[in-house]
Amino acid sequence: MKWNAHTTGQRIKLLRGAVTQEQLAEAAGLSVATIRKAEQDRGQLSLPTLLRLAHALGADISVIVGQQAPRRALLADDRLTLRSLSRTVHDTAAGLGTDREPVDFSGDLAAGWDAYRAGRIGVAGQFAASCVKDAATALADAPEGRRMTARGLLADAYRLASYVANQLGARDLAYAAIGHAADQARQAADPVREASVASGRSWIYLRDARLEDAAHTAEVSHTSIEPSYGDGDPVKLATYGWHVTFAAVVAARQGDTATADELLSQGSAVAARLGRDVMVNGTAFGPASVTAQAIGLAVSTGKPGKALELARDLHDHSSLHQAAQNRLQLDIALAQCDTRQYDTCLDTLLTVCTEHPEWVRHQTLPGIIAQRAGYATTSRSRKIAKIIGATLG
Structure with a gap:
């Protein structure tokens, strides 16, 4: 039986293996009742819940929702x-x-x-x-x-x-x-290159559900290049701002919202000091990129209303590279889904999937959003499922 033919609940149970529901609940920081409901496919799983399950199961979220098999095809x-x-x-x-x-x-x-x-x-x-x-x-x-x-x-x-x-x-x-x-x-x-590599390693840890390692490495990436108070070099400031903002993302994935907010505040201060988005090695950092990350953080920490409010205030995100713009639209789609704007959510998701199918195919969020918003059989949800290679429901 193909992996994506199983329900999400069946996939969680298979990934759990010999571990009891009680043990999984403790490892994930969730209630046993939540684990039981998940395995019985009763209700839709929120992104924070999926993140906790991914960490506890040592699996990528895309494996849990069926977008990828445990060994990706x-x-x-x-x-x-x-x-x-x-x-x-x-x-x-x-x-x-x-x-x-x-x-x-x-x-x-x-x-x-x-x-x-x-x-x-x-x-x-x-x-x-x-x-x-x-x-x-x-x-x-x-x-x-x-x-x-x-x-x-x-x-x-x-x-x-x-x-x-x-x-x-x-x-x-x-x-x-x-x-x-x-x-x-x-x-x-080269300290800047070392910081970039550390940030990259942190991202790999993040996708591998190694959250503690991701947090430690992300901290190394930004503390090693923290500029002095009087340093006005825009490239140094932008590089530091990018890394400290990514560290905020990692902290949010750990459920440490206080640290995430503090790190994001540091990134926002650097962006305000720059006053514009500065390109560093092909990646922009500044007010637009910080706001985009803030939108993602708000969604992942269960604040979809705040995410949509931030999105309405982000009038120009053209400085972001295409993959970052795509990710921003996925975060907005998930926030729309979480606020029960299902039709609008599917419109947003379908646009990204249609215009950037190769990128979407390697992402986790489209499968999550499609499962949660596409439970009703519609032509849009069928098109989305075909592009991302996932079974809805």
């Missing part, structure tokens, strides 16, 4: 991308495949990051595989005076590889690639 193109990426990451780490003529790969690396931020994960993976190989070759050929620069570029290529692997559900490869990125960034003696 990939499309043929995704498998080929992962195979090439895995071979390249492991070979270059072992010093293999670098005995060739170096080439200028800076344009390809930028294109890879652009593709990733636009939600074209497969294309980003193809660029990542070639750039890891080219960067490793460049490092092997670099004279002593240029080796630190070469290490920094290899760290960037490995980090892109880890992000693609994480999106495609290849967690082992994601861990390996981010580990190699950390090693190269450390040898490059």
